Amino acid sequence: MKSDLFLYGAPASGKSTLAKALGRALALPVIDLDEAIVQRIAMPIADYFQQQGEDAFRYVETDVLAGILEAPSAFRRVIALGGGTLLRQGNRELCQAHGTVFCLDTPDAQELSRRLAAGGKSRPLGNQAEARAQHYASFEHRITRWFELSDSLVLVGTGIAPDFIQTDRTVFDATVAKLYPQLAASPLDIIPSGEKNKTPETVMKLWHDFAQAGIGRTNTVVACGGGVTGDLTGFAAATWMRGIPWINIPTTLLSMIDASTGGKTGFNLPEGKNLAGAFHSPRLVVIDTEFLKTLPPRELRSGYGELIKHLIIGGKNAQMDFTAIPTAKTIADSLAVKVNIVRQDPKETLGKRILLNCGHTIGHAVESASNYTLSHGEAVAIGCVEEAKIAVEQGLAPENWPDELATSFQKAGLPTELPEGMTRDSLTERIRLDKKHANGTITYALPCNWGDVKAVKLHE
Ligand SMILES: NC(=O)c1ccc[n+]([C@@H]2O[C@H](COP(=O)([O-])OP(=O)(O)OC[C@H]3O[C@@H](n4cnc5c(N)ncnc54)[C@H](O)[C@@H]3O)[C@@H](O)[C@H]2O)c1
């Protein structure tokens, strides 16, 4: 049996709410330590503090915690701790002996005061985030931000993935399995790396291996790899016994900020990419920046292509270094752009998700015309700059906008010019094949400025 999952962090950092969401996503029991304490002392915690003082409270807290942990449980549990529970070294050791402590990063000051003011819970010590900053920083498994989206809970953090990988239920990308042998000791399946393996044959192999492993309707499978692994495993889960739950653990920058959320799964056919597929959201997405340490530079750059695309949609952060491994906060900010759009149009039926296609109409054409020698992010960078030029031609963007945009992509080491021999005209046929084409018009999501993408129908 795997060990308990503890959620810790400053008052109002969201421990109780996240514990409930995580319990729902994983179908695990949830315990809220503060609630258990209130039951024991039969009064609000703030009153107990006032009457008995902090020392007496901490004594009760330890006793209740120990009682919970000593009680036998057939399942691992999600346990929300109090904001100061682990100040006592003994409590810290007790929790660490029973499982993993995930510390939630404290939200920014504005959000924190909003939550504290919203009340709901008695917080006798108010906001201790600053006074205890060092204490909270001393925990290595960190959850920086989390989102709920359609049927998915998305966690973004550092050092958080291993606890969600049950090896014999996990499908790994071959490269990831090699790089992280401790995670992939006895895997459910290993998918050979690369886009060329995103085929019906690989899906078939997954189905056979699910059958061999006895995966039933109530089992959950896990994908651990890039977008290829996620799309294939998600599709196999969508179709296995007419749909079983799955967890997605993306390991490339591109899959973290783009492929892991939104529910799209599927595979390629010789006739075209992603032609067959299904919407099947993972119950849980765990984004762990630790994986990025082994990502080859070209894959990192490819991810930056999408990250800059999200900056165009959501508005720019001019301070960003486009060459470093991004922090969990950077990834969360980028992901938030996609999450906000997908929330408005979960199944792509309302025309809102078109904005995410910024730079992609030309980008996809460039990618296929290059015979996939250009990576997706490289093609998107070129596509964004070309589409920015169209925005200027349409009178929707300032003259210098394509150059300004190109400079940002170049800072990330991405190309911004059409490869030799390729022109916008030579791409027309491929653009026409794009899914966003109808009745002699093509719908572009034209980048017009930072924070300004416009859906525009243009005649071919
Ligand atoms: N479902 C969606 O909404 C969605 C959105 C965007 C893209 N996609 C799909 O995602 C795929 C592209 O994703 P991708 O760029 O992650 O491709 P990928 O899965 O092929 O991974 C790229 C390469 O990185 C390697 N790799 C993965 N993690 C690593 C790590 N931590 N360290 C070292 N190497 C690692 C892989 O072995 C592979 O060689 C495409 O098939 C695309 O269609 C899907």
Ligand SMILES: [Zn+2]
């Ligand atoms: Zn893309």
